[in-house]
Amino acid sequence: MSQVPGDIASNRNGHTPNRQHTTFDGISDPTDAQGEPEYPTGTKFWLLMLTLAAVLILISIDMNIVATAIPSITDYFHTIADVGWYASAFRLCQCAFQFVFGRAYQLFSIKRVFLIANVISIAGSLLCGAATTSPMLIVGRAVTGLGTAGLLSGCFVILVHSTPLRRRPMFTGIMSAIEGLATLSAPLLGGAIVQSLGWRWCFYLNAPIGVVTLLLTMYCFSDPPKPDHLAHIPLKQKLSQLDLLSNLLFIPALTALFLAFSWAGTKYPWSSTPVLAPLVTFTVLMGSFIYNQHRQGNTAALPLRILQHRSIIAGSIFIACGNSTGNVLEYYLPTYYQVVRGYTPAQSGYMMLPIIIAGTVGALVHGFGTSILGYYAPFMIAASIIMPVAAGLITTFEVSTSLAQLLIYTAFSGLGYGIGFSGPQNAVQTVLPPEDVPLGTSVMLFAQSFGPAVAVAIAQVLFVNQLAHNLGGVVAGLTGEEVDRMGLTQIVMGLSADKAVQARGAIDRSIVQTWYLVVGLACATGVGSLGMEWRSVKKTRRE
Numbered sequence: 001m002s003q004v005p006g007d008i009a010s011n012r013n014g015h016t017p018n019r020q021h022t023t024f025d026g027i028s029d030p031t032d033a034q035g036e037p038e039y040p041t042g043t044k045f046w047l048l049m050l051t052l053a054a055v056l057i058l059i060s061i062d063m064n065i066v067a068t069a070i071p072s073i074t075d076y077f078h079t080i081a082d083v084g085w086y087a088s089a090f091r092l093c094q095c096a097f098q099f100v101f102g103r104a105y106q107l108f109s110i111k112r113v114f115l116i117a118n119v120i121s122i123a124g125s126l127l128c129g130a131a132t133t134s135p136m137l138i139v140g141r142a143v144t145g146l147g148t149a150g151l152l153s154g155c156f157v158i159l160v161h162s163t164p165l166r167r168r169p170m171f172t173g174i175m176s177a178i179e180g181l182a183t184l185s186a187p188l189l190g191g192a193i194v195q196s197l198g199w200r201w202c203f204y205l206n207a208p209i210g211v212v213t214l215l216l217t218m219y220c221f222s223d224p225p226k227p228d229h230l231a232h233i234p235l236k237q238k239l240s241q242l243d244l245l246s247n248l249l250f251i252p253a254l255t256a257l258f259l260a261f262s263w264a265g266t267k268y269p270w271s272s273t274p275v276l277a278p279l280v281t282f283t284v285l286m287g288s289f290i291y292n293q294h295r296q297g298n299t300a301a302l303p304l305r306i307l308q309h310r311s312i313i314a315g316s317i318f319i320a321c322g323n324s325t326g327n328v329l330e331y332y333l334p335t336y337y338q339v340v341r342g343y344t345p346a347q348s349g350y351m352m353l354p355i356i357i358a359g360t361v362g363a364l365v366h367g368f369g370t371s372i373l374g375y376y377a378p379f380m381i382a383a384s385i386i387m388p389v390a391a392g393l394i395t396t397f398e399v400s401t402s403l404a405q406l407l408i409y410t411a412f413s414g415l416g417y418g419i420g421f422s423g424p425q426n427a428v429q430t431v432l433p434p435e436d437v438p439l440g441t442s443v444m445l446f447a448q449s450f451g452p453a454v455a456v457a458i459a460q461v462l463f464v465n466q467l468a469h470n471l472g473g474v475v476a477g478l479t480g481e482e483v484d485r486m487g488l489t490q491i492v493m494g495l496s497a498d499k500a501v502q503a504r505g506a507i508d509r510s511i512v513q514t515w516y517l518v519v520g521l522a523c524a525t526g527v528g529s530l531g532m533e534w535r536s537v538k539k540t541r542r543e
Helices: 006-014 042-077 083-096 098-107 110-129 134-162 165-196 206-220 235-240 244-263 273-299 304-308 310-340 345-350 353-373 377-394 403-421 423-431 434-471 480-484 488-493 497-531
Strands: 020-024 027-030
Touching: 042 083, 042 110, 042 134, 042 165, 042 206, 042 310, 042 345, 083 098, 083 134, 083 244, 083 434, 098 110, 098 134, 098 244, 098 434, 110 134, 110 206, 134 165, 134 434, 165 345, 165 353, 244 273, 244 434, 304 310, 304 434, 310 345, 310 353, 310 377, 310 403, 310 423, 310 434, 310 497, 353 377, 353 403, 353 423, 377 403, 377 423, 377 497, 403 497, 423 434, 434 497, 488 497
Parallel strands: none
Antiparallel strands: 020 027
Protein backbone atom coordinates (compact mmCIF):
# COMPACT_ATOMS: atom_id res chain seq x y z
CA MET A 1 0.00 0.00 0.00
CA SER A 2 1.31 3.43 -0.91
CA GLN A 3 2.64 5.58 1.85
CA VAL A 4 1.40 9.12 2.34
CA PRO A 5 3.94 11.44 0.72
CA GLY A 6 6.00 13.56 2.99
CA ASP A 7 4.69 16.85 1.63
CA ILE A 8 1.12 15.82 2.38
CA ALA A 9 2.06 14.79 5.89
CA SER A 10 3.85 18.08 6.45
CA ASN A 11 0.81 19.95 5.21
CA ARG A 12 -1.29 18.19 7.83
CA ASN A 13 1.10 19.08 10.61
CA GLY A 14 2.36 22.38 9.28
CA HIS A 15 -1.07 23.72 8.31
CA THR A 16 -0.09 24.82 4.83
CA PRO A 17 -3.10 26.61 3.32
CA ASN A 18 -5.00 25.69 0.15
CA ARG A 19 -3.79 22.08 0.06
CA GLN A 20 -5.35 18.67 0.64
CA HIS A 21 -4.28 16.03 3.10
CA THR A 22 -4.98 12.33 3.02
CA THR A 23 -7.23 11.14 5.84
CA PHE A 24 -6.63 7.58 4.67
CA ASP A 25 -5.60 5.81 1.49
CA GLY A 26 -7.71 6.86 -1.42
CA ILE A 27 -9.72 9.58 0.37
CA SER A 28 -8.58 13.15 0.60
CA ASP A 29 -10.57 15.64 2.58
CA PRO A 30 -10.58 19.26 1.46
CA THR A 31 -8.88 21.39 4.07
CA ASP A 32 -9.44 24.88 5.23
CA ALA A 33 -6.76 27.51 5.68
CA GLN A 34 -5.65 25.91 8.96
CA GLY A 35 -5.16 22.50 7.37
CA GLU A 36 -8.17 20.95 9.16
CA PRO A 37 -10.57 18.67 7.27
CA GLU A 38 -13.81 20.17 5.99
CA TYR A 39 -16.66 17.73 6.51
CA PRO A 40 -20.04 17.98 4.78
CA THR A 41 -22.74 19.77 6.73
CA GLY A 42 -26.44 20.51 6.50
CA THR A 43 -28.53 18.85 3.80
CA LYS A 44 -25.57 17.19 2.10
CA PHE A 45 -24.46 15.54 5.32
CA TRP A 46 -27.90 14.14 6.17
CA LEU A 47 -28.42 12.88 2.62
CA LEU A 48 -25.14 11.02 2.92
CA MET A 49 -26.27 9.50 6.23
CA LEU A 50 -29.58 8.53 4.61
CA THR A 51 -27.67 6.76 1.84
CA LEU A 52 -25.60 4.80 4.34
CA ALA A 53 -28.72 3.94 6.32
CA ALA A 54 -30.46 2.63 3.20
CA VAL A 55 -27.46 0.47 2.29
CA LEU A 56 -27.22 -0.93 5.81
CA ILE A 57 -30.92 -1.79 5.66
CA LEU A 58 -30.32 -3.70 2.42
CA ILE A 59 -27.35 -5.57 3.89
CA SER A 60 -29.07 -6.37 7.19
CA ILE A 61 -32.19 -7.76 5.57
CA ASP A 62 -30.14 -9.83 3.15
CA MET A 63 -28.00 -11.29 5.93
CA ASN A 64 -30.79 -12.16 8.35
CA ILE A 65 -33.92 -12.95 6.40
CA VAL A 66 -32.69 -16.39 5.28
CA ALA A 67 -32.69 -17.83 8.82
CA THR A 68 -36.49 -17.62 9.10
CA ALA A 69 -36.91 -19.27 5.71
CA ILE A 70 -34.57 -22.22 6.38
CA PRO A 71 -37.27 -24.75 7.42
CA SER A 72 -39.24 -23.99 4.24
CA ILE A 73 -36.10 -24.10 2.09
CA THR A 74 -35.04 -27.47 3.51
CA ASP A 75 -38.50 -28.85 2.82
CA TYR A 76 -38.42 -27.54 -0.78
CA PHE A 77 -34.96 -28.86 -1.67
CA HIS A 78 -35.21 -31.95 0.60
CA THR A 79 -31.85 -31.34 2.22
CA ILE A 80 -30.53 -30.30 5.62
CA ALA A 81 -26.86 -30.80 4.74
CA ASP A 82 -26.65 -27.51 2.78
CA VAL A 83 -28.12 -25.30 5.51
CA GLY A 84 -24.73 -24.21 6.79
CA TRP A 85 -23.64 -23.26 3.27
CA TYR A 86 -26.50 -20.78 2.85
CA ALA A 87 -24.68 -18.67 5.42
CA SER A 88 -21.10 -19.78 4.83
CA ALA A 89 -21.14 -19.15 1.05
CA PHE A 90 -22.34 -15.62 1.75
CA ARG A 91 -19.68 -15.04 4.41
CA LEU A 92 -16.96 -16.73 2.36
CA CYS A 93 -17.21 -14.26 -0.51
CA GLN A 94 -17.83 -11.35 1.82
CA CYS A 95 -14.60 -11.86 3.76
CA ALA A 96 -12.54 -13.11 0.79
CA PHE A 97 -13.13 -9.92 -1.21
CA GLN A 98 -12.99 -7.51 1.73
CA PHE A 99 -9.36 -6.55 1.17
CA VAL A 100 -9.83 -6.19 -2.61
CA PHE A 101 -12.66 -3.72 -2.12
CA GLY A 102 -10.64 -1.84 0.50
CA ARG A 103 -7.90 -1.45 -2.11
CA ALA A 104 -10.38 -0.55 -4.84
CA TYR A 105 -11.81 2.32 -2.76
CA GLN A 106 -8.27 3.66 -2.45
CA LEU A 107 -7.45 3.51 -6.16
CA PHE A 108 -10.73 4.10 -7.98
CA SER A 109 -13.79 6.30 -7.73
CA ILE A 110 -15.50 5.60 -4.41
CA LYS A 111 -18.89 6.27 -5.95
CA ARG A 112 -18.38 3.89 -8.89
CA VAL A 113 -17.03 1.06 -6.76
CA PHE A 114 -19.95 1.53 -4.37
CA LEU A 115 -22.48 1.39 -7.23
CA ILE A 116 -20.85 -1.72 -8.74
CA ALA A 117 -21.03 -3.48 -5.38
CA ASN A 118 -24.69 -2.53 -5.11
CA VAL A 119 -25.49 -3.98 -8.55
CA ILE A 120 -23.68 -7.23 -7.69
CA SER A 121 -25.67 -7.52 -4.46
CA ILE A 122 -28.97 -7.05 -6.31
CA ALA A 123 -27.98 -9.63 -8.94
CA GLY A 124 -27.14 -12.15 -6.22
CA SER A 125 -30.50 -11.67 -4.53
CA LEU A 126 -32.35 -12.21 -7.80
CA LEU A 127 -30.33 -15.37 -8.41
CA CYS A 128 -31.27 -16.69 -4.96
CA GLY A 129 -34.94 -15.99 -5.58
CA ALA A 130 -34.87 -17.82 -8.91
CA ALA A 131 -32.91 -20.83 -7.57
CA THR A 132 -34.18 -24.20 -8.78
CA THR A 133 -31.66 -26.28 -6.84
CA SER A 134 -29.89 -25.96 -3.52
CA PRO A 135 -26.44 -25.48 -5.19
CA MET A 136 -27.93 -22.65 -7.26
CA LEU A 137 -29.13 -20.98 -4.07
CA ILE A 138 -25.65 -21.36 -2.58
CA VAL A 139 -24.11 -19.69 -5.65
CA GLY A 140 -26.61 -16.87 -5.36
CA ARG A 141 -25.70 -16.37 -1.71
CA ALA A 142 -22.01 -16.25 -2.70
CA VAL A 143 -22.67 -13.55 -5.32
CA THR A 144 -24.67 -11.55 -2.80
CA GLY A 145 -21.80 -11.85 -0.31
CA LEU A 146 -19.41 -10.46 -2.91
CA GLY A 147 -21.56 -7.37 -3.33
CA THR A 148 -21.98 -7.01 0.41
CA ALA A 149 -18.18 -6.91 0.87
CA GLY A 150 -18.04 -3.76 -1.25
CA LEU A 151 -21.10 -2.18 0.35
CA LEU A 152 -19.81 -2.65 3.90
CA SER A 153 -16.39 -1.22 3.06
CA GLY A 154 -18.00 1.67 1.25
CA CYS A 155 -20.25 2.53 4.18
CA PHE A 156 -17.29 2.91 6.52
CA VAL A 157 -15.24 4.79 3.92
CA ILE A 158 -18.04 7.32 3.47
CA LEU A 159 -18.71 7.56 7.21
CA VAL A 160 -15.06 8.26 8.04
CA HIS A 161 -14.89 10.82 5.24
CA SER A 162 -18.03 12.57 6.46
CA THR A 163 -17.57 12.84 10.24
CA PRO A 164 -14.74 13.99 12.56
CA LEU A 165 -13.24 11.43 14.94
CA ARG A 166 -14.87 12.84 18.07
CA ARG A 167 -18.36 12.49 16.54
CA ARG A 168 -17.75 9.18 14.82
CA PRO A 169 -18.67 6.87 17.74
CA MET A 170 -22.06 8.56 18.04
CA PHE A 171 -22.85 8.15 14.35
CA THR A 172 -21.40 4.63 14.36
CA GLY A 173 -23.83 3.86 17.19
CA ILE A 174 -26.71 5.41 15.27
CA MET A 175 -25.84 3.41 12.17
CA SER A 176 -25.59 0.26 14.31
CA ALA A 177 -29.05 1.03 15.69
CA ILE A 178 -30.41 1.46 12.16
CA GLU A 179 -28.78 -1.82 11.21
CA GLY A 180 -30.42 -3.37 14.27
CA LEU A 181 -33.84 -2.05 13.29
CA ALA A 182 -33.37 -3.45 9.79
CA THR A 183 -32.31 -6.74 11.30
CA LEU A 184 -35.40 -6.55 13.48
CA SER A 185 -37.59 -6.27 10.38
CA ALA A 186 -35.85 -9.16 8.61
CA PRO A 187 -37.31 -12.07 10.60
CA LEU A 188 -40.69 -10.35 10.73
CA LEU A 189 -40.66 -9.81 6.99
CA GLY A 190 -39.25 -13.29 6.46
CA GLY A 191 -41.95 -14.96 8.50
CA ALA A 192 -44.76 -13.00 6.86
CA ILE A 193 -43.36 -13.46 3.35
CA VAL A 194 -42.70 -17.20 3.71
CA GLN A 195 -46.19 -17.72 5.04
CA SER A 196 -47.95 -15.63 2.39
CA LEU A 197 -45.77 -15.48 -0.74
CA GLY A 198 -43.17 -18.22 -0.29
CA TRP A 199 -39.47 -18.22 0.62
CA ARG A 200 -38.30 -16.94 -2.78
CA TRP A 201 -39.67 -13.49 -2.06
CA CYS A 202 -37.34 -13.21 0.91
CA PHE A 203 -34.63 -12.64 -1.70
CA TYR A 204 -36.64 -10.83 -4.36
CA LEU A 205 -37.47 -8.20 -1.73
CA ASN A 206 -33.89 -6.91 -1.83
CA ALA A 207 -34.15 -5.74 -5.43
CA PRO A 208 -36.36 -2.65 -4.85
CA ILE A 209 -34.33 -1.69 -1.76
CA GLY A 210 -31.18 -2.01 -3.83
CA VAL A 211 -32.61 0.23 -6.54
CA VAL A 212 -33.37 2.89 -3.92
CA THR A 213 -29.80 2.81 -2.64
CA LEU A 214 -28.51 3.07 -6.20
CA LEU A 215 -30.54 6.21 -6.80
CA LEU A 216 -29.55 7.74 -3.47
CA THR A 217 -25.89 7.10 -4.16
CA MET A 218 -26.00 8.48 -7.69
CA TYR A 219 -27.77 11.70 -6.77
CA CYS A 220 -26.62 12.37 -3.20
CA PHE A 221 -22.95 11.40 -3.02
CA SER A 222 -20.05 13.23 -4.62
CA ASP A 223 -16.63 11.65 -4.97
CA PRO A 224 -13.92 13.25 -2.86
CA PRO A 225 -10.86 14.29 -4.88
CA LYS A 226 -8.00 11.82 -5.06
CA PRO A 227 -4.53 12.92 -3.95
CA ASP A 228 -2.11 13.64 -6.79
CA HIS A 229 -0.04 10.50 -6.20
CA LEU A 230 -3.14 8.36 -6.82
CA ALA A 231 -5.04 10.41 -9.38
CA HIS A 232 -2.43 10.00 -12.12
CA ILE A 233 -1.74 6.28 -11.76
CA PRO A 234 -2.47 4.46 -15.07
CA LEU A 235 -5.38 2.02 -15.08
CA LYS A 236 -3.12 -0.98 -15.68
CA GLN A 237 -1.03 -0.10 -12.65
CA LYS A 238 -4.14 0.39 -10.52
CA LEU A 239 -5.40 -3.05 -11.48
CA SER A 240 -2.05 -4.59 -10.58
CA GLN A 241 -2.20 -2.91 -7.17
CA LEU A 242 -5.49 -4.66 -6.38
CA ASP A 243 -3.29 -7.66 -5.55
CA LEU A 244 -5.59 -10.13 -7.29
CA LEU A 245 -2.94 -12.85 -6.94
CA SER A 246 -3.55 -12.85 -3.21
CA ASN A 247 -7.25 -13.43 -3.80
CA LEU A 248 -6.46 -16.32 -6.15
CA LEU A 249 -4.76 -17.89 -3.13
CA PHE A 250 -7.16 -16.64 -0.48
CA ILE A 251 -10.52 -17.71 -1.93
CA PRO A 252 -9.56 -21.37 -2.63
CA ALA A 253 -7.95 -21.53 0.82
CA LEU A 254 -11.17 -20.46 2.56
CA THR A 255 -13.27 -22.69 0.30
CA ALA A 256 -11.13 -25.69 1.20
CA LEU A 257 -11.48 -24.91 4.90
CA PHE A 258 -15.28 -24.66 4.69
CA LEU A 259 -15.49 -27.87 2.65
CA ALA A 260 -13.51 -29.71 5.31
CA PHE A 261 -15.76 -28.41 8.09
CA SER A 262 -18.98 -29.16 6.20
CA TRP A 263 -17.92 -32.74 5.36
CA ALA A 264 -16.19 -33.72 8.59
CA GLY A 265 -18.27 -36.00 10.73
CA THR A 266 -21.26 -35.95 8.37
CA LYS A 267 -20.36 -37.21 4.89
CA TYR A 268 -16.86 -38.41 5.82
CA PRO A 269 -14.89 -39.19 9.02
CA TRP A 270 -12.43 -36.57 10.28
CA SER A 271 -9.51 -38.87 9.44
CA SER A 272 -10.63 -39.50 5.84
CA THR A 273 -8.86 -38.16 2.75
CA PRO A 274 -11.81 -35.96 1.61
CA VAL A 275 -11.49 -34.07 4.93
CA LEU A 276 -7.72 -34.06 5.39
CA ALA A 277 -6.97 -33.04 1.78
CA PRO A 278 -8.91 -29.72 2.00
CA LEU A 279 -7.27 -28.99 5.37
CA VAL A 280 -3.82 -29.51 3.86
CA THR A 281 -4.82 -27.38 0.87
CA PHE A 282 -5.97 -24.62 3.20
CA THR A 283 -2.68 -24.71 5.10
CA VAL A 284 -0.54 -24.54 1.95
CA LEU A 285 -2.57 -21.78 0.29
CA MET A 286 -2.79 -19.67 3.44
CA GLY A 287 0.96 -20.00 3.89
CA SER A 288 1.43 -18.82 0.32
CA PHE A 289 -0.98 -15.93 0.91
CA ILE A 290 0.88 -14.77 4.02
CA TYR A 291 4.24 -15.03 2.22
CA ASN A 292 2.87 -13.00 -0.69
CA GLN A 293 1.66 -10.31 1.72
CA HIS A 294 5.11 -10.14 3.32
CA ARG A 295 6.84 -10.04 -0.07
CA GLN A 296 4.75 -7.15 -1.37
CA GLY A 297 5.11 -5.05 1.75
CA ASN A 298 3.05 -1.86 1.69
CA THR A 299 1.52 -2.68 -1.71
CA ALA A 300 -0.05 -5.89 -0.40
CA ALA A 301 -3.79 -6.31 0.02
CA LEU A 302 -3.14 -6.59 3.76
CA PRO A 303 0.09 -4.86 4.82
CA LEU A 304 1.37 -6.74 7.85
CA ARG A 305 2.15 -3.48 9.67
CA ILE A 306 -1.59 -3.17 10.34
CA LEU A 307 -1.49 -6.33 12.44
CA GLN A 308 1.31 -4.99 14.63
CA HIS A 309 -1.19 -2.92 16.63
CA ARG A 310 -2.43 -4.69 19.76
CA SER A 311 -5.92 -3.23 19.43
CA ILE A 312 -6.29 -4.56 15.88
CA ILE A 313 -5.51 -8.13 16.97
CA ALA A 314 -7.68 -7.85 20.09
CA GLY A 315 -10.52 -6.22 18.17
CA SER A 316 -10.39 -8.94 15.52
CA ILE A 317 -10.68 -11.66 18.16
CA PHE A 318 -13.57 -9.87 19.85
CA ILE A 319 -15.56 -9.17 16.69
CA ALA A 320 -14.95 -12.63 15.19
CA CYS A 321 -16.12 -14.45 18.32
CA GLY A 322 -18.86 -11.96 19.21
CA ASN A 323 -20.38 -11.90 15.75
CA SER A 324 -20.16 -15.70 15.61
CA THR A 325 -22.21 -16.02 18.81
CA GLY A 326 -24.94 -13.83 17.39
CA ASN A 327 -25.02 -15.58 14.02
CA VAL A 328 -25.04 -19.17 15.30
CA LEU A 329 -27.66 -18.34 17.90
CA GLU A 330 -29.94 -16.43 15.55
CA TYR A 331 -29.45 -18.97 12.77
CA TYR A 332 -30.98 -21.78 14.83
CA LEU A 333 -33.53 -19.84 16.89
CA PRO A 334 -36.15 -19.75 14.08
CA THR A 335 -35.67 -23.50 13.67
CA TYR A 336 -36.24 -23.99 17.39
CA TYR A 337 -39.37 -21.84 17.32
CA GLN A 338 -40.89 -23.38 14.19
CA VAL A 339 -39.95 -27.06 14.56
CA VAL A 340 -39.71 -27.56 18.33
CA ARG A 341 -42.34 -25.09 19.53
CA GLY A 342 -44.62 -25.38 16.50
CA TYR A 343 -44.80 -21.65 15.72
CA THR A 344 -45.59 -20.42 12.24
CA PRO A 345 -42.84 -18.62 10.26
CA ALA A 346 -44.48 -15.28 11.06
CA GLN A 347 -44.67 -16.09 14.78
CA SER A 348 -41.02 -17.18 14.82
CA GLY A 349 -40.21 -13.80 13.30
CA TYR A 350 -42.01 -12.03 16.13
CA MET A 351 -40.08 -14.13 18.64
CA MET A 352 -36.84 -12.66 17.30
CA LEU A 353 -37.91 -9.18 18.40
CA PRO A 354 -36.43 -9.25 21.94
CA ILE A 355 -32.90 -10.14 20.86
CA ILE A 356 -32.86 -7.53 18.12
CA ILE A 357 -34.56 -4.72 20.05
CA ALA A 358 -32.15 -5.26 22.95
CA GLY A 359 -29.24 -5.31 20.49
CA THR A 360 -30.37 -1.98 19.06
CA VAL A 361 -30.59 -0.49 22.54
CA GLY A 362 -27.13 -1.83 23.31
CA ALA A 363 -25.69 -0.26 20.16
CA LEU A 364 -27.13 3.14 21.13
CA VAL A 365 -25.74 2.76 24.66
CA HIS A 366 -22.31 2.04 23.22
CA GLY A 367 -22.41 4.89 20.71
CA PHE A 368 -23.59 7.64 23.01
CA GLY A 369 -21.68 6.25 26.01
CA THR A 370 -18.40 6.24 24.09
CA SER A 371 -19.00 9.78 22.86
CA ILE A 372 -19.57 10.93 26.46
CA LEU A 373 -16.85 8.92 28.24
CA GLY A 374 -14.40 8.83 25.38
CA TYR A 375 -13.55 5.14 25.95
CA TYR A 376 -14.99 2.11 24.14
CA ALA A 377 -13.06 -0.63 26.02
CA PRO A 378 -15.39 -0.64 29.10
CA PHE A 379 -18.39 -1.42 26.91
CA MET A 380 -16.55 -4.30 25.25
CA ILE A 381 -15.64 -5.74 28.67
CA ALA A 382 -19.28 -5.45 29.76
CA ALA A 383 -20.32 -7.32 26.62
CA SER A 384 -17.81 -10.10 27.38
CA ILE A 385 -19.50 -10.58 30.74
CA ILE A 386 -23.11 -10.41 29.57
CA MET A 387 -22.86 -12.63 26.46
CA PRO A 388 -21.56 -15.84 28.12
CA VAL A 389 -24.18 -15.59 30.89
CA ALA A 390 -26.96 -15.09 28.34
CA ALA A 391 -25.69 -17.91 26.12
CA GLY A 392 -25.61 -20.26 29.12
CA LEU A 393 -29.21 -19.39 29.97
CA ILE A 394 -30.32 -20.04 26.39
CA THR A 395 -28.88 -23.57 26.49
CA THR A 396 -31.55 -24.37 29.09
CA PHE A 397 -34.31 -24.09 26.44
CA GLU A 398 -36.63 -27.09 26.33
CA VAL A 399 -39.95 -27.89 24.69
CA SER A 400 -41.71 -26.66 27.84
CA THR A 401 -39.66 -23.49 28.49
CA SER A 402 -41.98 -20.61 29.38
CA LEU A 403 -42.57 -17.70 27.01
CA ALA A 404 -41.17 -15.23 29.56
CA GLN A 405 -37.89 -17.14 29.72
CA LEU A 406 -37.63 -17.23 25.94
CA LEU A 407 -38.08 -13.48 25.71
CA ILE A 408 -35.84 -12.47 28.64
CA TYR A 409 -32.91 -14.77 27.88
CA THR A 410 -32.76 -13.87 24.19
CA ALA A 411 -33.12 -10.16 24.97
CA PHE A 412 -30.24 -10.40 27.45
CA SER A 413 -28.08 -11.96 24.74
CA GLY A 414 -28.95 -9.22 22.26
CA LEU A 415 -28.13 -6.50 24.80
CA GLY A 416 -24.61 -7.86 25.35
CA TYR A 417 -24.02 -8.21 21.63
CA GLY A 418 -25.16 -4.65 20.90
CA ILE A 419 -23.13 -3.05 23.68
CA GLY A 420 -19.84 -4.42 22.40
CA PHE A 421 -20.31 -4.69 18.63
CA SER A 422 -19.09 -1.21 17.59
CA GLY A 423 -16.02 -1.20 19.82
CA PRO A 424 -13.49 -2.71 17.37
CA GLN A 425 -14.44 -0.23 14.61
CA ASN A 426 -14.05 2.67 17.03
CA ALA A 427 -10.63 1.26 17.97
CA VAL A 428 -9.53 1.19 14.33
CA GLN A 429 -10.43 4.84 13.87
CA THR A 430 -8.68 5.82 17.10
CA VAL A 431 -5.39 3.89 17.25
CA LEU A 432 -4.40 3.85 13.57
CA PRO A 433 -2.93 6.77 11.63
CA PRO A 434 -5.47 8.22 9.19
CA GLU A 435 -3.95 6.68 6.08
CA ASP A 436 -4.32 3.16 7.52
CA VAL A 437 -7.96 3.42 8.66
CA PRO A 438 -9.46 1.76 5.54
CA LEU A 439 -7.21 -1.29 5.79
CA GLY A 440 -7.82 -1.55 9.53
CA THR A 441 -11.53 -1.38 8.79
CA SER A 442 -11.12 -4.16 6.21
CA VAL A 443 -9.40 -6.33 8.83
CA MET A 444 -12.35 -5.88 11.19
CA LEU A 445 -14.90 -6.52 8.46
CA PHE A 446 -12.98 -9.64 7.47
CA ALA A 447 -12.96 -10.92 11.05
CA GLN A 448 -16.64 -9.99 11.37
CA SER A 449 -17.43 -12.19 8.34
CA PHE A 450 -14.83 -14.93 8.70
CA GLY A 451 -15.78 -15.80 12.28
CA PRO A 452 -19.45 -16.54 11.53
CA ALA A 453 -18.58 -18.31 8.27
CA VAL A 454 -16.45 -20.85 10.12
CA ALA A 455 -18.68 -20.94 13.21
CA VAL A 456 -21.89 -21.63 11.27
CA ALA A 457 -20.14 -24.38 9.29
CA ILE A 458 -18.93 -25.99 12.53
CA ALA A 459 -22.36 -25.53 14.11
CA GLN A 460 -23.97 -27.30 11.15
CA VAL A 461 -21.65 -30.28 11.59
CA LEU A 462 -22.50 -30.42 15.29
CA PHE A 463 -26.22 -30.06 14.62
CA VAL A 464 -26.44 -32.78 11.96
CA ASN A 465 -24.35 -35.20 14.01
CA GLN A 466 -26.34 -34.62 17.18
CA LEU A 467 -29.63 -34.75 15.26
CA ALA A 468 -28.81 -38.13 13.74
CA HIS A 469 -27.75 -39.44 17.15
CA ASN A 470 -30.75 -38.07 19.08
CA LEU A 471 -33.31 -39.11 16.47
CA GLY A 472 -31.81 -42.60 16.33
CA GLY A 473 -33.69 -43.49 19.51
CA VAL A 474 -36.96 -42.23 18.02
CA VAL A 475 -36.82 -43.41 14.41
CA ALA A 476 -35.22 -46.85 14.16
CA GLY A 477 -32.48 -47.20 11.57
CA LEU A 478 -32.27 -43.48 10.78
CA THR A 479 -28.78 -42.56 9.49
CA GLY A 480 -26.97 -39.25 9.14
CA GLU A 481 -27.22 -39.44 5.34
CA GLU A 482 -31.00 -39.88 5.55
CA VAL A 483 -31.25 -36.89 7.90
CA ASP A 484 -29.27 -34.82 5.39
CA ARG A 485 -31.88 -35.53 2.70
CA MET A 486 -34.90 -34.65 4.83
CA GLY A 487 -36.56 -31.35 5.62
CA LEU A 488 -36.75 -30.39 9.28
CA THR A 489 -40.52 -30.14 9.49
CA GLN A 490 -40.90 -33.30 7.39
CA ILE A 491 -39.08 -35.27 10.09
CA VAL A 492 -41.83 -34.47 12.60
CA MET A 493 -44.83 -34.56 10.25
CA GLY A 494 -44.21 -38.15 9.16
CA LEU A 495 -44.48 -39.54 12.70
CA SER A 496 -47.31 -40.52 15.00
CA ALA A 497 -48.38 -38.09 17.73
CA ASP A 498 -46.28 -39.76 20.45
CA LYS A 499 -43.26 -40.13 18.21
CA ALA A 500 -43.62 -36.53 17.04
CA VAL A 501 -43.34 -35.29 20.62
CA GLN A 502 -40.20 -37.39 21.09
CA ALA A 503 -38.79 -36.10 17.78
CA ARG A 504 -39.32 -32.49 18.84
CA GLY A 505 -37.48 -33.25 22.06
CA ALA A 506 -34.62 -34.78 20.06
CA ILE A 507 -34.41 -31.76 17.77
CA ASP A 508 -34.47 -29.47 20.80
CA ARG A 509 -31.55 -31.36 22.36
CA SER A 510 -29.65 -31.19 19.08
CA ILE A 511 -30.09 -27.41 18.83
CA VAL A 512 -29.13 -26.85 22.47
CA GLN A 513 -26.03 -29.02 22.06
CA THR A 514 -25.11 -26.91 19.04
CA TRP A 515 -25.50 -23.78 21.17
CA TYR A 516 -22.75 -25.00 23.52
CA LEU A 517 -20.48 -23.65 20.78
CA VAL A 518 -22.06 -20.23 21.36
CA VAL A 519 -21.12 -20.36 25.05
CA GLY A 520 -17.49 -21.06 24.20
CA LEU A 521 -17.33 -18.28 21.60
CA ALA A 522 -18.94 -15.81 23.99
CA CYS A 523 -16.32 -16.60 26.63
CA ALA A 524 -13.56 -16.12 24.05
CA THR A 525 -14.63 -12.50 23.49
CA GLY A 526 -13.01 -11.74 26.86
CA VAL A 527 -9.58 -12.29 25.30
CA GLY A 528 -10.29 -9.50 22.84
CA SER A 529 -11.94 -7.03 25.22
CA LEU A 530 -9.23 -7.36 27.88
CA GLY A 531 -6.53 -6.96 25.22
CA MET A 532 -7.81 -3.60 23.94
CA GLU A 533 -5.82 -0.44 24.54
CA TRP A 534 -7.64 2.20 26.56
CA ARG A 535 -7.46 5.07 24.09
CA SER A 536 -9.88 7.99 24.20
CA VAL A 537 -11.66 9.14 21.04
CA LYS A 538 -11.58 12.66 22.50
CA LYS A 539 -7.80 12.95 22.43
CA THR A 540 -5.90 13.92 19.32
CA ARG A 541 -4.26 10.90 17.72
CA ARG A 542 -0.48 10.97 17.80
CA GLU A 543 0.91 11.47 14.32
